[in-house]
Amino acid sequence: MKSKASARVNALIGREQEIAKIRSCLxxxxxxxxxxxxxxGKTFLAIESIRELGRPSFRVDGDNxxxxxxxxxWFDPPLAIKxxxxxxxxxxxxxxxxMKAGGVLFINELNRLPEGVQNVLLPAxxxxxxxxxxxxxxxxxxxxxxxxxxxxxxxxxTSHLSEAILDRFELIVLNYQSxxxxxxxxxxxxxxxxxxxxxxxxxxxxxxxxxxxRLTRSHPRVRRGASIRAALSVADIAAVLMQDGLVFESxxxxxxxxxxxxxxxxxxxxxxxxTMHEELEELVHEWVAVVLKKKT
Numbered sequence: 001m002k003s004k005a006s007a008r009v010n011a012l013i014g015r016e017q018e019i020a021k022i023r024s025c026l027x028x029x030x031x032x033x034x035x036x037x038x039x040x041g042k043t044f045l046a047i048e049s050i051r052e053l054g055r056p057s058f059r060v061d062g063d064n065x066x067x068x069x070x071x072x073x074w075f076d077p078p079l080a081i082k083x084x085x086x087x088x089x090x091x092x093x094x095x096x097x098x099m100k101a102g103g104v105l106f107i108n109e110l111n112r113l114p115e116g117v118q119n120v121l122l123p124a125x126x127x128x129x130x131x132x133x134x135x136x137x138x139x140x141x142x143x144x145x146x147x148x149x150x151x152x153x154x155x156x157x158t159s160h161l162s163e164a165i166l167d168r169f170e171l172i173v174l175n176y177q178s179x180x181x182x183x184x185x186x187x188x189x190x191x192x193x194x195x196x197x198x199x200x201x202x203x204x205x206x207x208x209x210x211x212x213x214r215l216t217r218s219h220p221r222v223r224r225g226a227s228i229r230a231a232l233s234v235a236d237i238a239a240v241l242m243q244d245g246l247v248f249e250s251x252x253x254x255x256x257x258x259x260x261x262x263x264x265x266x267x268x269x270x271x272x273x274x275t276m277h278e279e280l281e282e283l284v285h286e287w288v289a290v291v292l293k294k295k296t
Contacts, residue, residue, distance in 0.1 A: 013188075014181030015045060018172055022049045025170045031125055031146040033110065033166075036174030039227020039263075042149040043108055045174070055143055056103030058094035062112030062150075068120045071095045072132050085134040095124055096132070102141030110148035111161050118165050121146075125168045176217065177228070182210045186231050195239045201248060208252060209234040211291045216264050221283070224265040233259035253288050260284050 012019065018034075025032045026049060034042040050057045060071065072093045079089035098105040107113070113121075124130045128140040148169065153160060177185070186206045197205070209231040217225030234255045241251035261280050268276060 012041075012045075012048070013184045014177040015041065015174075018045060018174055019049075021172050023052070025172070026053060026145065026147075029145065030170045031168055032148070033169035033171050034147075034149045034174060035152065035171060037152060037176070037224070037227065039229045040174045040176060041228075042174055046106055046108075046147045046149055049147060050104050050106060053104060053145075055145075056098070056101040058098045058101075058103060058105055060094050060105065060107045060113075062107065062109030064112060064114055066113055066117055068116050069093070071117055071120055072130060075134070087135060090132075090135055095121065095130060096138050098146075099124060099128070099130065099138055099140035099144050102143035105144075105146045107146065107148040109150060111150040111153070115162070118162060122162075122164055122168070126164075176214075179210060179214060182214070182228055182231065183207060185228055186210055186235050189232050190235055190239065193236065193239065195243065197239070197242075201242070204248065205235055205238055205252070208291050209238070211294065212256060212260075212287055215287050215290065216260070219283070219287075221267050222264055223267055226260055226263045230259050230263045249292055252292065253285070256284050256288050257281065 022032055022034075022045065032046075032049070034046060036042050060066070070093055073091055073096045074093070075085055075089050076091050080086075083089045092100065095105055097103070107121075110118075120130065124140065125146050128144060130138050132138060146169075150161070176182070183206050186209055187202075190202055190206060195202075212234060213226040213228065213231045216222055216230075219225070234252070237255035237258055238248075238251040241254055242248060246254070261277070261284075264280075266276075266280060266283065268279060274282070
């Protein structure tokens, strides 16, 4: 229990204001929408907030293939043949389950859901009623709430939420944490890994990993910079490589070349002869050189 609690505290570093805002909204019975780039902890904060409420929760992960039927529920074909379109033949979806239980519907990446699914959600959060064909109206019990997350509109595979949907949510925006807070998160992870380091190397690794990801967010050719997850991976992998005998500089570069390519998105130069992967590797080498120069 102690390790789980310490992990939660570590992940919530620098989020005191956001946590207070979420709590106040939920205590007021308001639906909450958390918005921010990948890796800022939206999902974690949502799950922790639901855990604190102590109510039943039901999760939906945003997907452009997600259907209205999957959200509300469907009739099981064999049972429907045997019993007809009776409530005993109905398999409730997460929305109906949350409404019947007076629980929380957690929608991860709300703005990836198709418009039709959003339209089904609207009367549930507005009038606390949803109409299911052949079954009738479902009315939400007291306590029913929706907590959702979304990436900013400029992210790939996201769509615009309607004004009607947005009008039913309270918006809390999450940005990247400060450099000090991000160092605190990585330090906590490194300490929990129980890796042994030479004097001064642990702090050097933490500072370098955080400096590296923050550098990616301000580079003119980067459309999407790296999140704290990238810093955690760089630190973890570099620590293992150093345990295997690599010197700090080589271990850090190798870790960065493995951790960053899947977590950033760059603009290709129009006249570039290299492949995207080669261009990305060049940028990683450039960033690592800048970071390591600062740390020497």
